[in-house]
Amino acid sequence: MKHMLTINDLQARIEEKEILKGINLDIKPGEIHAIMGPNGSGKSTLASVLAGRADYEVTGGSVQFNGKDLLELSPEDRAKEGLFLAFQYPVEIPGVSTTNFIKSAVNEKRKYQGLEALDAAQFLRTMKEKMKLVEIDQSLLSRSLNEGFSGGEKKRNEIFQMAMLDPKLAILDETDSGLDIDALRIVANGVNQLRTKDNAFLIVTHYQRLLDYIVPDFVHVLYNGRIVKSGTKELAFELEEKGYDFIKAEVNEATA
Amino acid sequence: MMDAKIFFNDIYKSQDQPNDLLKAFQQKNWNSFSELDLPSVKHEEWKYTRIKNVFTEAIQYNQDKTDFSEEELSKVKLPGTANANSLVFINGIYQPHLSTLTDGSDRLIIKSLSEASTDEDADFVNEHLGCSNAYHPDGINALNGSFAAHGLFIKVKKGKELSQPIVIYHFSDSRSGFRFSQPRILVSIEENTIATIIETYHKIGNHQSLTNEVVEICVEKAAHFRYIKIQNEGTDSNHTGTTQINQLGKSTAHAVTISLSGEIVRNNLNMVMRAEFCESHMYGLYLLGGKSQVDNHTIVDNAMPNCLSNELYKGIMDDNSTGIFNGKIFVRKDAQKTNAYQSNKNILLGQNSSANTKPQLEIFADDVKCSHGCTIGKLDEDALFYLRARGISEQNAKALLLHAFAADILQQIELEELRNYIDSLISERLTITI
Numbered sequence: 001m002k003h004m005l006t007i008n009d010l011q012a013r014i015e016e017k018e019i020l021k022g023i024n025l026d027i028k029p030g031e032i033h034a035i036m037g038p039n040g041s042g043k044s045t046l047a048s049v050l051a052g053r054a055d056y057e058v059t060g061g062s063v064q065f066n067g068k069d070l071l072e073l074s075p076e077d078r079a080k081e082g083l084f085l086a087f088q089y090p091v092e093i094p095g096v097s098t099t100n101f102i103k104s105a106v107n108e109k110r111k112y113q114g115l116e117a118l119d120a121a122q123f124l125r126t127m128k129e130k131m132k133l134v135e136i137d138q139s140l141l142s143r144s145l146n147e148g149f150s151g152g153e154k155k156r157n158e159i160f161q162m163a164m165l166d167p168k169l170a171i172l173d174e175t176d177s178g179l180d181i182d183a184l185r186i187v188a189n190g191v192n193q194l195r196t197k198d199n200a201f202l203i204v205t206h207y208q209r210l211l212d213y214i215v216p217d218f219v220h221v222l223y224n225g226r227i228v229k230s231g232t233k234e235l236a237f238e239l240e241e242k243g244y245d246f247i248k249a250e251v252n253e254a255t256a
Numbered sequence: 257m258m259d260a261k262i263f264f265n266d267i268y269k270s271q272d273q274p275n276d277l278l279k280a281f282q283q284k285n286w287n288s289f290s291e292l293d294l295p296s297v298k299h300e301e302w303k304y305t306r307i308k309n310v311f312t313e314a315i316q317y318n319q320d321k322t323d324f325s326e327e328e329l330s331k332v333k334l335p336g337t338a339n340a341n342s343l344v345f346i347n348g349i350y351q352p353h354l355s356t357l358t359d360g361s362d363r364l365i366i367k368s369l370s371e372a373s374t375d376e377d378a379d380f381v382n383e384h385l386g387c388s389n390a391y392h393p394d395g396i397n398a399l400n401g402s403f404a405a406h407g408l409f410i411k412v413k414k415g416k417e418l419s420q421p422i423v424i425y426h427f428s429d430s431r432s433g434f435r436f437s438q439p440r441i442l443v444s445i446e447e448n449t450i451a452t453i454i455e456t457y458h459k460i461g462n463h464q465s466l467t468n469e470v471v472e473i474c475v476e477k478a479a480h481f482r483y484i485k486i487q488n489e490g491t492d493s494n495h496t497g498t499t500q501i502n503q504l505g506k507s508t509a510h511a512v513t514i515s516l517s518g519e520i521v522r523n524n525l526n527m528v529m530r531a532e533f534c535e536s537h538m539y540g541l542y543l544l545g546g547k548s549q550v551d552n553h554t555i556v557d558n559a560m561p562n563c564l565s566n567e568l569y570k571g572i573m574d575d576n577s578t579g580i581f582n583g584k585i586f587v588r589k590d591a592q593k594t595n596a597y598q599s600n601k602n603i604l605l606g607q608n609s610s611a612n613t614k615p616q617l618e619i620f621a622d623d624v625k626c627s628h629g630c631t632i633g634k635l636d637e638d639a640l641f642y643l644r645a646r647g648i649s650e651q652n653a654k655a656l657l658l659h660a661f662a663a664d665i666l667q668q669i670e671l672e673e674l675r676n677y678i679d680s681l682i683s684e685r686l687t688i689t690i
Contacts, residue, residue: 075644165646
């Protein structure tokens, strides 16, 4: 099957600091990949670089997304091409309601795809349906975006937005961080219901916990800017049991 | 170039002599103007605003009397004010034949200042006319006072609620040359009343204009007064205006100043709290482009204990525009238990845009709560990225954020249709395309 995302020797830095030192990763439609790794290994950088955050400078390598050179696209065009980043720290934006903002986002994407804008009734219907998925309340969506939201509400709002935008590839950047077990279950349940044979997920996480609920097809371990080990979901269990030290030891041994 | 003093001297001398009260008032003001002259940038209060040149240009002004048809005037009617008490000024002079009142004389009295200074309101006029003078010893206020006899007097009668706001339309005719106008208004909001005054400005013609206005408002016990000033006159309109609200009794005053265009604009807004348990609110939004320069100088003067004031001004500057904010808060010795808050926030969009902000708190009482803060910055990059990462174009993301930034000022406008109208002007300016 054709690859949806092909990352080839991707290198990136922030200011003078090299963070990604040659990432290789292929994702096909229908797959769920998990990226795990200790703090500071470059997991969130990878997510940010893929979404197009300007703080990072790509210094080498390439990323193909559905046949397009992803790195040449603006963040908004990446989104309209079907890439979605669920933020680790969703931004609070006073004065902009989720409802208004997601309506603009949905309609800009539709325009890009050559589709008519949703009218108020269609939009409301879609919204109601997606709200159920993440058990989010209408009143929350009428409020200023993420302002005063609890950690769990912010993450559920991310998954709600994902459901509304129906991406081809969703990157979940430490979506499990700061979530209690109920919120974790709701978020995971939302993701599982959105999963189809045509879309894919890249789940960035520090812990194996989320992977109890969202079962990955592949697990990759990122360490020191490189993917040092790949495997199936069993690798996640091994990491949970042994910690990251054994990986570090393996890598250090190999490079010694 | 002719000296402004000599020029205005001729006009001053040639005006019709008013009644004794106004004659004495004008004389006093003329003396101060002669002494003070127009402020240069060396004047501390005019440091960032080069106003003298504008006045010097204005002395070539066109003094022809003009008139507009009702049709021309109706084009600029503010939405949501179809039934309002509508007062029309042309070139600074009140036009009774173009004005319409919905509230009857049992509630609302509109008459010339010269009439008010000879009838039962003479004592009021004598006491309050010129109350803003002491706060602005800069020649500009005095220049307006030198010609105050053509002014207007407004009274909202004790115990009455106006059914409709008072909308004051100021028209400047600059079709045949620079137009200089000096509107003067004295307002009495009596006890137990509820009233709103909206002022808006329009220039008809392609030459420049300068409006030098003084509005003095007294708000009595248990009165609720709202004031809205909307400035969207165009790029070659200049404005120096003072609005002073004296809270004489326990009362609430609420002001919103919206500035969307103008060449050089200076708004002085003073709230003087002369009684206990007063509440003052001041909000301002300036959204500027081109070479606009808008300067908001506010004064909150707490003379008595237990008063509350809250002030929030926000500015967005694009192109080469400049926003200036100066917020003075005085807490006098007796004004214990004062709560005074002030905030000024600015976003710079243009490479050559700038903001000057200066909070100035002078506190002479020891049991008070006062705070102030100001920010000058760019749009929040994280917020911008968040919106763009959802597929919203950079331009629309900026517009959404700027609109949100302005929203809490707009929300202060109670009249829904008017609020929506101003909102639409802002959206248009920010070119939101979704």
